[in-house]
Amino acid sequence: MAEHNQLGKKGEELAAEYLQLKEYEILARNYRFNKAEIDLIARRGDTLIAAEVKTRSTHEFGDPQDFVKPKQIQQLVKAMNHFIEEEGLDLEVRFDIIAIIKNNSGTRIEHIQDAFLYF
Numbered sequence: 001m002a003e004h005n006q007l008g009k010k011g012e013e014l015a016a017e018y019l020q021l022k023e024y025e026i027l028a029r030n031y032r033f034n035k036a037e038i039d040l041i042a043r044r045g046d047t048l049i050a051a052e053v054k055t056r057s058t059h060e061f062g063d064p065q066d067f068v069k070p071k072q073i074q075q076l077v078k079a080m081n082h083f084i085e086e087e088g089l090d091l092e093v094r095f096d097i098i099a100i101i102k103n104n105s106g107t108r109i110e111h112i113q114d115a116f117l118y119f
Contacts, residue, residue, distance in 0.1 A: 011055025015098040036075035055100040
C-alpha cells in the first residue's frame, strides 16, 4: 500500500477513535454510493454525522480541510441521502470534517462541525 494511503487509513482510524471518545456511535465506515464515499457515519443523540476525514503529514500545502472540493461535497450529500433512505432514519444531519496532521512531531486532530451546508 502506498505511503499516502497508509496515512489516510491511519487518519480514519484516529478519527473514529476520537469520535468514540466524544460519545459518538460509529454506524458505518467507508460507506459507498455511486462515486461517493463517506469516511465515517456516526450518530450522537438525534443527529447523524457524515464525517470526511482529511489527513496530511504537513501544513506545507494547506490545511487538510482545504482539500474538500464542491464536487466532493455534492457526492457526499447524495451518499448521505441514500444512507438515510436505506436505513429508514429520520434524524438531523450534519456534515463534519475531521482534519488531521500526523507526522514524527505528533498528531493534531481538528473536528470542524457543520463544515458545509448541504443543498
